[in-house]
Amino acid sequence: MRHRDRFLEIWLLPGLALAVGFVPRGDEESPPDRPFGVERRVPWTTSRLVGSPEPPPPFRLDRVFPHIAFQGPVCIAQEPGANRLWVAENRGKVFSLSIDDPDVREPDLVLDLSAERTIYAFSYHPAYEENGEIFIFSPTPMDGSAESAMSRVSRFRVDPDGSGTVLRDSEQVIIEWPAGGHNGGEAIFGPDGYLYIGTGDGSGGSDVDDTGQGVDDLLSVIMRIDVDRPDPGRNYAIPHDNPFVEHPGARPEIWAFGFRNPWRMSFDPETGRLWVGDVGQDLWEMIWEVRKGGNYGWSVQEGSHPFHPHKRAGPGPILPPVVEHHHAECRSITGGYVYHGDRFPELRGAYIYGDYQYGKIWGLRDEGRHVTWHDELADTAVFIASFAVTRDGEILAVDNTTGFIHALRRSSPGTASATFPRTLGETGLFASVPDQEPAPGVIPYSVNAPQWADGALADRLLALPDDAQISDADSWGYPDGMVAVQTLSLDLEAGEPSSRTPIETRILLKQDDHWMGYSYLWDDARSEATLVGRDGAERLLSVADPAAPGGIRQQTWRVPAREECMFCHSRAAGFVLGLKTSQLNRQHDYGGVADNQLRALDHIGIFKAPLASDPGSLPRFVDPYDEHADLDDRARTYLHVNCSICHVADGGGNSFIELDRGRSLEDTRLVGGSPVQGTFGISDARIVAPGEPGRSVLYYRIASLGGARMPRIGSRMVDEEALDLIYRWIAQLPGADDQAEHAGLAALVEPLLDASGSAEPSRAEAIRRLISSTSGAIALTRAIDLGTVPEAVRLEILEATRSHPAPEVRDLFERFVPEADRVRRLGERIDPGEILALQGDADRGRAIFAAESAVNCKSCHRLGGIGVEIGPDLGRIGEKYPRAELLRQIIEPSLVIEPNYALYLVATKSGGIHSGLLIADDGAGVVLRDAQGQEIRIDSSEVEEIRTQPDSLMPELLLRGLTAQEAADLLEYLSSLR
Template sequence: MIAAENLPRFRSWFLFPFIVILLMLPIAHLQAQEPSDSGSGIAKRVPWTTSKIKGTPDPALPYETERAFPNLKFNQPLAIATAPGQKRFFVAERKGKIFSFPYEDQSVSQTDLFFDLKERVKDLNEIYGITFHPQFEKQPFVYICYVLKPGLPAGTRVSRFKVMDTNPPRCDPDSEEILIEWLSGGHNGGCLRFGPDGYLYISTGDGGPASPPDIHNAGQDVSNLLSCVLRIDVDHPGKELPYSIPSDNPFVNQPGARPEIWAFGFRNPWKMCFHPENGDLWVGDVGWELWELVFRVEKGGNYGWSIREGRQPVKPELKPGPTPILPPTIEHSHREARSITGGYFYQNPRLKELKDTYIYGDYSTGKLWGLRYADKRVNWHQELANSTLKVTAFALDDTGEVYIVDIEGGAFHRLVPIKESDHNPKFPTLLSQTGLFESTKTHQVAPGVIPYSINAPAWADYATAERFVALPGDSSVEVVKKQEWKFPKDSVLMKTISLETERGNPQSTRRLETQLLHFNGARWLGYSYRWNEEQTDAELVSREGDNLKLEISSQVNPQEKVSSDWHIPSRAECAVCHTPFQNHLSVLSFEAAQLNRNQKYGDMVDNQIRALAHIKVLPESVWNEAKASKTLTLANPHNASVDVKLRARSYLHANCRHCHRNNGGGGSTIELGASFDRAGMKAVGVKPTQGTFGITEARIISPGDPFRSVLLYRISKLGKGRMPYSGSSMVDVKATQLIREWIERMQTSSDDSSFTVLRLRNYQRNLLADSVQIEDQEFVSQKIQGILGTTSGALLLLDALDQRPMSEQMKDQIIQLGTQDQSPLVSDLFERFIPEDQRVKRLGLKIDEGTLLSIQGDAREGKKLFFEMAGLQCRNCHRVHQYGKELGPDLTQIGKKLSRAELLENIIQPSKKIDEKYYTHVIETQSGKVYTGLLVKKEDGGITIRDSKNELLQIPQNEIESMVVQKKSIMPEQLFRDLTAEQAAHLLAYLESLK
C-alpha cells in the first residue's frame, strides 16, 4: 500500500478483482436442485469443449541468440577483425588490449595476446577500430584506430603496425606509423574497412558530445575530416603524407574541401561493411533525438547531419554541403532503437533463409534486424530477434557466419531459429470466436462456462464486473499446498467490465471490455477484448493495449457530461502482477477467501464453494476446509453490518495485496493480504520507507491516529503516490472513511506527537462550530489556512468535508483554499473536487517521448524531486556522490553514460534492458516463505540477497526449495505516470547533469 509509485497503474482485472454489483447471476447450462447435506444447488456440470484459445496472437520473432565460443569472455570488446589467411578473430578491447583466437573451434577456451596498445600509448583512452591489410600474407600490416583524451585536435588516430611472423601472431609494438588524425570527442567514428578497391575507408564522427547536437557544426563542413567516411590509399605514400588520395575521390577538385572525403553528413557512423558481391558500402549511423539510421552510402553522398537527423530537421539554418542531402535507407524510431550498430551480410549456409541479408542491431535495446536490398530499394526488412545484448560490434568469419558481440557480457553470440513458439495465427480476434460465449449479443456464455462472484470487490472508478471460469472437459482445480491451487492446462478466467455512463442509472450500463486469463500449462497470459458501440461483440486489442474516451453524466444533471479515459491494459501490463514465477499468485480473485459466499443457482441458493466442489471444479477438500470454518472469508468492504476490521482488511486484500506481498512488486516490504495478523502486516506502527508526505512522525499505519497514517493519505489523494495505484484514477471516498474508522479504532499509539493531531482536531471542531456565527470571512479563511498548514491538518479538513455537516459556503471556502494551496502535498488531497478536464495535466501511461525530450528542464528543480519528492524519492535506491542508498546502480556519472533519451527510456521501461547483476532473484524456502531481492553472494552454505529495504538476508542452502532469476528490474514501472511534463523534464535535466 505504501510504495504506490512501485505499482503499475492499470485498469486491469489481471491485476486485481474489480468492483462488482453482487448480482444474483443465473448459471447457464447448470441444473439446479434443492441443496442437502450431501448435495448442492447444482446437480451436474456440462463440460466446456469449445475453446478456441490456443497459443498467442502475437507473431514470434523468427530467431533468438545463443552463446558462441562459450568458454571465452572479453573485457568490453569494441572491434573485431580477421586477417586474410588466418582463421582467427582479433578482438580489440576498449581499454587497449587485443586478443586473438581460432574461430573454427566453438569449444576454444584460450585466447592469445596480440597487442597491448596501452603499454605503448600511455595516454590511450579507447580502441575504436581494427583491420588488416587485404594482402596480409605479402604485407603483414594491422591498422588500428584509437582515441586519446577528448578535445585534442589530433586526439583520434589511425596508425599502421607490423605483424610479426609468430604463431600465434603478435604485433610489433615499435612499428607504429601514424597515418591520419582528427579531433577527438564523444563521437569519433573510428571504424576501419578495406574496400574491394583496395583502399582504406575510415569513419569519423562529428567530434561532439551526445547533446547539444553537432557543437562544431561539422556535419556539412567538408573543410575538415569530421562527420565523414574517408577513403585513402595506404599503399602509395604522398609527397607530404604517409598515404595518397585516390584520384576518383569525389572532392579532389573541390576548393576548400578535404580530398580524403568519400561521403559526409554523418553523426557518429558506427561500423561499416561492404557487400561481398557488389561492393556497396553500408553504414550504421547513431542518431540524436528521434531516429537511428542505416545508409547505403554513395560516392559523394550527403547524409544530412546536422541539418537533419534522417528526415527530422535539427539545424535547418546551417549551410548545406556541396551535394544534395540523401534520405536514409532505413530509419528506426527511438521507440525501438537508441544507438544503431552496423553489421554484415550473412552468407553462411547454416541459415539459408538469411542468405545475402544485412544483419545489424541496436546497442541500447538489443534488437536485431535484417534487410535485403536490390533494384535500388529495400525489398525485405524484418526484426529478427529481441535480445538482451549490448550490441557494439559484429564479426564475420570466412564462411560468411555473422556473430553478435556484447560489450557488457564480453561474449560472442549468433542467431539460431527460435526453438519454440506459441504463436497461433488463428487466435480468435473476436470474443464471439473464443468458444466462451453462446451469444455475445446477449452476453450468454457457452455450456460449461461457469459464472462466479466474489466477496470483496475492489475499487475501479465505479466499474462493475461479471466473472466466469472455464476448465477444459471435466478437469478440476488441484490443491498443491494450502492456499496454492493448480489449474489444468487451457483453463480460462474471464471478466466483463461494465460502466454506467449516467451514474445511478442501471439502464445506461455499457460493456467496455472483456478480459481473459488463459493458462497455457506454464503461465497465465492476459488478453483484452474491446466491446463495439453496438454491444454485440468485442474485438481483441493489440499487444500495446487501448484507450477509450467516455462521456459520463449523473442522474442529477444528465445533460452535463464529463470526459473520462478508460485504459485497456497491454499484455505486458497484465504480466506485471500476474507473475510467471508462482502461478497460484497470478490468479487473484478465484480463491477460497473470495468464493466462500452464497450464490443463487436458478431458484436455489447455495454456498458457492460447495457448489463448485459438487461439480468437480474445486476439490472436495476446499469445501471441507470452508465447512469447518478453517477458511478465511472476506467481506464486502461497504457492508456496514460487518465488523469494521474485517471490512478494512478485505478492502486492502482486494485492492493492495496483489503488489504488497512477497514477490508482488511493491517497494515496501509490507503484507496487506487479509490472512496476516497485525504484526505480520509489517505496517502497523512502522515508519514509511517511501516518503512521509510531510506528515509529522508518520507511520504506514499509526494506531488510533489515522491522520498520521501514510496509508490513509495515499488513498485520499490524487497525483503522485496515490493508492490504489492500479486500476483507478478516482478517489474511493467510502473507502477513505472505512480506513479512517478502522485505524481510529485500533489501540492508540503512545507517540507524543499525537498531541499535534489532537490540537488540530480542536481547531477543526471550533472552526466548524463557530463558522455559522462568524461573519468575518477573512478570519475564517485564516483559520482554515492554519489547519491546511500541515498534511495531517489537510487530511482532517478533507475528512470533515466528507462526513461533517457544514454550510455550503464553508465547503466552498475549504475546497477553494485546499485546491489553491501552494503545497502539492495539500492540493493533491483536494484535487478530486475540481472537474477532471480542469485538473493538473499529468503524463499518464502514454508518454510522448519526443515532446517530453523537447522540454527544457531545470536540474536544480530535478535534484529536489530526486531527493525530496514524496512517493518518488529515487535516493531510496540510488546513490549520487555520497548521498542515497546503493540498492540500485550508482548514478553519480549517469549523465556521462546515458543520453537524455536513454535516461527516459530506462525510467519508462526499467526492465527492457538491465544489467545482469540487477536481475531479481526469487527464492522459495521449504517452509513456503518467498524472498525477493538482488543476489549478493552465492556459496555452498547458502546465498545472500539484498531486499527492497536494502537489508541483507542470508538463506541457508538446505532451506532453499527453489530459486528463480527474473529479468525484471527492481526499479518500479511507470515512475513518470503521475508527474507533470515539467516535473519529468526537471528530473531528466538533473540526471543528465550527473557527469
C-alpha cells in the same frame, strides 16, 4: 450513491446477483439435503480461444521423424562423417537414427547406462572419425544417494566393427566432482582441442554453500582440461595457460567461474567465442560470452542484478551478460549455436537459443560487447532441452516432455493471428453476447471480496474445456485451455441500475502452460465487444451525476495493455485471483437455486480431488463493504485483495510489507514501519501509524491521485468507501504515539464546519494552516468526505489547493475536481520521446528534486545539502549518462542495479525484520542503512537470514505523477550535474 448502497441494490436485482454480494454466515450454508446449484456438468465444447492475436513470429518449430518419441531426451547432435543423429535420454540411454529417413520408426540403441546413471549430454572428439571417441556428461547415480552423488565426464569408444554401438566396457572416467540440484550439463571440445566442462553450483536452492564465487572447487565453473595428453596419475592434464594455475588455493582446471547452472554451451566455429546459456534463480536468465578467467557473478549477482551482494566476490570484476531475460518471458534458458548455414541466410552469424519452460526462441548478433540485433524468432509449445545444427544448416530442437524432435521452419505470414477471436461473440463463451448469456458449459461465479475497479461491477464466468478439471480446492492447479472471464459494467446514470452498461470484458486464458490476458471493449449499442490491441486503450465516459458540476461527470476508462494484465495476474499472485477457496466459499444464485459455490462445483466434478471437508469449515473472505463484519477483518481483506498482488514475496512491491490475509498483523510489517519510498511531507511518517491516519503513508497513497497513488496500475479513481474503512481501521489501532497533533488539526477544522458561523478571514487562515502540511490536508479531506464542510467552504478549499505549490498536498484534493479540470500527468505508459522533445528548465527541475512530491528524489539522494544519503551520489550523474540514457534509468530503475545499492532484508532469530542497504557484513555482525539514513547494527549471532530484494529501492513509475514538462525540467536539472 455510496459504493455500499450499490452493492445492496445489485443483490436485490434478479440475474445480477452473480456479480457481488454479502459474505454468507455459517447458518446460510446449504444443508446436505438441499438441491445443488448445478445438477450436472455440461462440457464446454465451443472455445475458439486458441493461438494469439499477434502476427506470428517469423519462425516456428515443426515435428520431424513423426513416428519416433524418445523418453526424456536431453541432447541431440549429428555424428561426424555420417548422416545420423544421436539422441541422449536423461534416463541413461543414447540412440541413433538416419537423417535421410524421415519415416524411421525405430532408432538404434547405441549406449545403455540406465542401470546406473543418468545422462545430460555427449560430444564427439575432434578426431572422432579416426578414434571413435565420445565423451558423456553423466550426473547422479540412479539410486539417488545424496552422499555418493557425483557428476562425471567419461570417455567411451565406438565399436570399430561398424555397428555404430558404443562399447560399454570402454568407459574411462576423466574427472568427477560432487553432484547436486544444479549440475550444469555439458562437456564440449574447443577450437584449441581442449575439453570444456560446465558445472552448476550443486545446490537445489540459491547457492546455499556459497560456492559460486569460489575458485577452490569445481562447482559453478567452466573447466578446461587436456584429455589427449594426461598427466601421470590422472586421465587429463592442466593446460599451462589456464588462468588460475598460479592462484593460491584455486583449482587449476578452472577457465571461468560464477555460473548458477550453465545449460548448453557452444563455440562459434568462425570466431572461437564460447557462448553459454545460464539458468537463473529468482528473476533472470542469462546468455554469456565466456572469457578466460571471467567472473560471471553468481551468487553475488544474478546476471547484472544484485542477489547476495554482501557475499565476498571472487577474483576479478563481475562481467555482464550479453543479454538477460526476465522470468516474465523466460524461465529456464537453453543455450544454442551461432548459425553459419545456408538454409536461413537471414540468421547467418546469429546466436540462436531458447527457453525450456515457455518454448520461445531468440536470435542475437553482437559486435564485441555491443548487441546489434536481438529478436524473438519463435513462440512454441516445445520444452526445448537442446538444440543442434546439422551440416546442411538444419536447426533442430528436442522436446524433453513429449520426446519429439523438431526443426525450425519459416512461418506462413498471418496464419496464426487470423483465427484468434476478434470479437466476444467469436470466443465461444457466450450463447448471446448482448444478453451476456453464457454458452453451455460456461459457469457463472461470484466472489466474497471484489477488487476495486473504479466503481465498476463485475460479472464473472469460469470455463474449462471439455471435461478438464481443476486439481483441488487447496492448490488450485488449472488446466490448459481454462478461461476466467470478468465483464465490468458501470451505471451511466448514477444510482440508476437500469443504466448499467458493459464497458469491458477481460479474459484470462491459460495456453501451453502459461497465462495471457486479453480485453474486449464494448460498443455503444451494448451488442458486441471488440478485442483491444496489445497496448490497451482509453475510453471517455460521461456519467449523469447530480453531484457533479453541470450534472455530468467524465470518467476516463483505461483498458490495460496485455503486459499490464500480467502485472496483477503474476506468478507471485497465483495468476488467477478470484478463483480461490476464500473467495468462492459463499452462496451463489444459480438462477433460482442458491448454493455454496464450492459445494456446487464439487458436485459436478470440477475438482480432480473432491472436497475433503464441508465448506463451512473452509476459509472465506468477508465482504470489505459489509458494515456488519469485523472492522479489522474487513480492512485486512481489502488490503489483501487490492494490494497483496504486489506486496507479497517476489511480487514486485519493494516496501517490505506483505499483505496476505493469512499473516498476522505483526508479520505484515505494516504498523509502525518506516516508509522507504517517501514521506510526502508527513511529519514522523509511518506506513501505518496506529491511531493516526494523518501520519500513515498507506492512507495517503489510497487517498491521493498523483504519483503516490496506490494501486499504481489498474485504478484511476479513489475508492471512497474503502478510504473511510481504512481511516477508521487505522484510527482504532492501539498504540498511538501522540494524539496532540491530531487534536490540534481537529481544532483547525472546527471553524470550517459552519460557513455562517465563522468570519471569512479566520476561515481562510484555518484553510491556509491546514494545507501547509500533508497531515493537515488529510484532516481537511476527511472532513469533506464526512460531508461536514458546507459547499461554499468546500469550493473555497478547492480553489486554495488548485495551484498549491506542494504536489503532495494538491494531489490529495484532485479527486474532488472534475476530471477535465485536472492536471494532465504522464500516467502509467510513459513515452520517453514526449519528454525528450521538450526543453527543460534546470531551476524548476531543482525545485522538483527538492520537493516532497510524488518523485521525492531527496528521500534517497542528497545534493547541495538537501536530501538523505541512501542512493547513489548524483553529483556528476549528468556526466555519467547521456540525457536519453538517464531518462531510461529513471523510467526503468530495476533494469540495472549497482551492487552497492541493492536492498536487503535481514530476519533475526527473535522474529525481527530489518531492511536497508548493506553497509557491512564483517563476521561480527551486519550493518544496514535504513530509509531514514540511520545505521542498524545486528549481531551475527542474531541473524537468521539475509536476502536481497530483486527490485531497485527506486520505485517503478516514478514519473507517472508529473506532467511531461515537469519531467523534462527534472531531467534537465539532473543532466546539468557535472
